[in-house]
Amino acid sequence: MTSKTFLIKGGMIRFQIKRFWWISGFYALILFLATPFHILSLGKEYILEVVADFPERAVDVLFNDLSLPWLLIASVVLGICMFRYMQNVRSATLFHALPVKRRELYFSSLLSGIILLAVPILLNAIILFIMGFFGGYYPVLQPHWILDWIGGQLLSGTVIFCFVFFVGVLTGSSIAQLIFSFVFCFLPMGITWLSSYLLEDWLFGFTGNGMEPVFEVLMKIIPMSEPQFLCLEPDWLVLILQCVYLLLFSGLGFLLYRKRDTERAGDVAAFRFMRPLFLYGVTFCVMLVGVSFVRAVGGDGGAPNVVVALLFALLGYCVAKALLLKSFRILPYYKGYLVFAAVLLLAYSAIHFNAFGFGTTVPMAETIEKAYIGYHYAPSWYEKENIFNHGCTQCAEFADKESIEIVRSLQQEAISAGRLMEKEAAKQDKQEIYYSYVTKSGREITRVYYMEAERLFDLFSTPKAKDSMYQNIRVKPEGINYIEYVGKEDYPDIYGEKKEELLTCIRNDLDRLSYEEINKHMYMVQKAAGYRYGNNGEVSVSTPGKQQREEGFVHSLRIVIDNDKDEMVYKSIWFEYNENFTETVNWLKENGYMEKEE
Secondary structure, eight states: OOOSSSSSSSHHHHHHHHHHHHHHHHHHHHHHHTTHHHHHHHOOHHHHHHHHEEEEEEHHSSSSSHHHHHHHHHHHHHHHHHGGGSSSHHHHHHHHHOOOHHHHHHHHHHHHHHHHHHHHHHHHHHHHHHHHHHHHOOSSSHHHHHHHHHHHHHHHHHHHHHHHHHHHHHHHHHHHHHHHHHHHHHHHHHHHHHHHHTTTSSSSTTTTTTTTHHHHHHHHHHSSSSOOGGGGGOOHHHHHHHHHHHHHHHHHHHHHHOOOOOOTTTTOOOSHHHHEEEHHHHHHHHHHHHHHHHHHHTTTSSSSOOHHHHHHHHHHHHHHHHHTSSSSSSSSGGHHHHHHHHHOOOOOOOHHHTTOTTTTOOOOGEEEEEEEESSSOOOOTTTTTOOOGGTOOOOEEOOSHHHHHHHHHHHHHHTOOOOOOOEEEEEHHHHEEEEEEEETTSOOEEEEEEGGGGHHHHTSHHHHHHHHHHHIIIIIIEEEEEEEEEESSOOOOOHHHHHHHHHHHHHHHHSOHHEEEEEEEEHHHHHHHTTTTOOOOOOOOOOOOOOHTTTTTEEEEEEEEOOOOOOOOEEEEEEEETTHHHHOOOOOHHHTSSSSTO
16 A cells, blocks of 8 residues: 655654653643743742843843753653654564555654644743733743744754654664764763863873863754854854754655664664774773773873773773674674774874974964963963953963064973973973964964973063053053952042052052062962962962061952943952052052051
8 A cells, every 4th residue: 555645644643642742741841830930930020120120131031041951851852752663673663564655654753753842832932922911021021032932942952853863763772862862962072071181291282271162163063052042142153053953864864764674673773884983982982981080080190001091992892892793792803902902002102202293383473363371271262251351460462473472482492391291390390381372364272381480470571461461450441440448447449530549550560560579479379388380270369467468468459340241240350469569558558548457
């Protein structure tokens, strides 16, 4: 009997919906609690009051993050359940014996899952429309926002569902389908992170810092990305990729589904081309995780133990081969492991002896747009919140040719000094110095080497370096709201003309003093404590005590900056100074701030 329907079969859709309606019902309830009920629980008066004071926050009431994890869970569960019939030999044989073509089975199952996913979203959208038009919540539940909410949830959820459905075609096990769905998404990030972790203190000049842009790109391109809403400045790359993935996974899944053997139900890999990918993928991942675990537990830096790597690779190979064969008789297949071991040893040797010369070259000056150097890694193009706005004095950025050339020469000096292991560097009182560049083509280059901390003092004493470290004080003082004197008692905050006078004194002292004189207090504490200079990546400031003041610690000022993005929050800079800041100290004494403590 030949079916007259081209793509879908109504009976198949009804069968799947009757079978798995409870998943859709549970998701509808959870979505109701996370969105309409959550809005009701906040209280109408409170919401309207907040919206009246901050109109830009009205959209945040609807677009909260409470429903996002459940969208992911519902999409994954439906993707597994809709393809469950193909993961069992008996049910797969039964379904394919029906007078239904494979394309009808595939697209009917696909459409069934999309319907079960869409119904809860649409039902809750109807409730939101009622709340907006008749419940008095219109300021936060406007129609175009609700439509945007529907579209974002549906698109993202459907993409995840189609991806999980596609993974189900590749494997013959529901458990493997669940595992592979997340592994295929997040494996690139895991491999990148573990690889960078192992290369730290091993590959000359390499640092895992600065990898955040790579992770951001990987997070954008994975199928399990969060919904994009037009009202919230969407990432158009993610939005376009979601549309592409929707067509790609549904189309590829259909092409592979037509060629899949029914007998492959229950197999970890349903296609021949998947077997080597699974075998060596598991081998590599187990090796990577095992070596990273041993290194983390042992606390050792430098090159990872190659014997440990080979043992964990053997473990991963045996497990993967046993799963593929459904048997523990894997000894005759030892040649595959030997090939992997040979490639591993070759790669290990290339990295250990730096066969490719990584970290031994410096970018050409004419290609550099910005340069960064510091005792820890926090350039403005890496940090979401520019660390220089918070008074960082252990790093600096430059855009002028003269300073960039100095940074390049310091890096070349570090390269010429050769490779120093961590213990040797500690003995020679050296520490990590980070160099980072943004080229005119937009490429980011980051390296780290061991060097004496004092070698940076001359560069950090230049006006350009001080402009970078004290941007709000030297470059854009107009953004300073007021200055707070930090002492034992409550002192009046410094505004207006007095604020300008004090800032002038601070700038004069900064112009006059060297970097070592400016940071004398920090340098003394870290030397006394046995820390290497700038070893702490965070800017942590506390108010000095009496003994510290007598040894050269004077006090702290809290400089409060206007925040253009959020009127309810002010950024603060903790500015510490010592007795070398003579103009600043004299001004504070003349205006009665420091005298009250004496």
